Amino acid sequence: MASEPLLSVRGLRKSYGAHEVLRSVSFNLDRGERVAIIGPSGSGKSTCLRAINYLEPPIGGEIRLNGELIGRRAGRRGGDRRMTDAELAPQRAQIGMVFQLFHLWPHLTVRENVALQPHKVQGLSAAEAFERADAMLAKVHLLNKSDDYPSRLSGGQQQRVAIARALAQAPALLLFDEPTSALDPELVGEVLTVIQELAAEGRSMLLVTHEIAFAREVADRVIFMDGGVIVEEGPARAVLDDPREPRLRRFLQLVAHSGEAA
Numbered sequence: 442m443a444s445e446p447l448l449s450v451r452g453l454r455k456s457y458g459a460h461e462v463l464r465s466v467s468f469n470l471d472r473g474e475r476v477a478i479i480g481p482s483g484s485g486k487s488t489c490l491r492a493i494n495y496l497e498p499p500i501g502g503e504i505r506l507n508g509e510l511i512g513r514r515a516g517r518r519g520g521d522r523r524m525t526d527a528e529l530a531p532q533r534a535q536i537g538m539v540f541q542l543f544h545l546w547p548h549l550t551v552r553e554n555v556a557l558q559p560h561k562v563q564g565l566s567a568a569e570a571f572e573r574a575d576a577m578l579a580k581v582h583l584l585n586k587s588d589d590y591p592s593r594l595s596g597g598q599q600q601r602v603a604i605a606r607a608l609a610q611a612p613a614l615l616l617f618d619e620p621t622s623a624l625d626p627e628l629v630g631e632v633l634t635v636i637q638e639l640a641a642e643g644r645s646m647l648l649v650t651h652e653i654a655f656a657r658e659v660a661d662r663v664i665f666m667d668g669g670v671i672v673e674e675g676p677a678r679a680v681l682d683d684p685r686e687p688r689l690r691r692f693l694q695l696v697a698h699s700g701e702a703a
């Protein structure tokens with residue numbers, strides 16, 4: 442029997458008013474797998490990522506991590522109900538998320554930013570949480586900045602701190618939502634290098650990215666979304682180098698012509 446996937450997304454749906462942004466999206470991600478989601482602006486990529494940890498609660502479908510249903514539990518009167526934020530916290534802790542904007546606490550040092558979740562949510566002592574923070578900051582090559590405040594760091598460094606913070610949760614799955622799109626071009630490389638190093642460690646990750654060359658490099662599998670549905674998916678090189686769907690072919694041509702700024 443095939444083993445259960447790490448992440449299973451089935452029939453995911455999301456609307457804003459009458460606008461259906463996700464129209465039954467289904468895919469799996471296996472342990473150690475790297476999956477990139479690409480597609481035109483507004484196709485629902487970020488919404489899909491944010492629905493996975495219920496930052497944007499979906500209106501239909503099912504998400505499972507290690508087989509466990511995310512965001513919903515059996516209700517008293519039969520059927521199921523949405524979990525409260527408190528109930529969701531331990532599930533969210535298994536899913537590390539890195540956003541386009543870094544969302545670091547400005548009044549905390551780099552080390553304190555990274556140690557906060559392990560200390561407050563996972564119950565590590567302050568000393569243990571700082572030790573873990575330092576180990577994660579070493580991974581993103583920023584141990585020398587641990588006593589600085591975020592405002593003293595470049596955008597690329599702040600994003601690497603945000604990655605260290607996600608790692609400090611010891612998550613089963615990492616979600617990256619366009620992690621380089623708020624950065625000046627000269628700062629993109631350092632962030633992509635760190636993500637690549639994490640991929641080489643065999644971490645499970647789902648990335649929304651506009652960087653097609655990077656997706657080809659780092660992802661095992663690519664999902665192309667358009668209009669709230671998955672139009673094509675498959676091994677990265679097959680999807681990106683030999684696309685079947687005309688919509689994907691057009692998208693890749695457009696990206697190539699605009700210097701990868703889709």
Ligand SMILES: Nc1ncnc2c1ncn2[C@@H]1O[C@H](COP(=O)(O)OP(=O)(O)OP(=O)(O)O)[C@@H](O)[C@H]1O
Nearest residue numbers: 457462480481482483484485486487488489619649
């Ligand atoms: N909070 C919201 N309220 C209303 N509409 C929203 C909201 N968030 C997203 N949308 C709409 O949902 C659609 C999908 O947005 P989403 O950000 O998921 O697309 P995307 O593929 O990630 O685009 P981009 O590449 O530009 O980030 C868009 O039409 C967007 O305007």
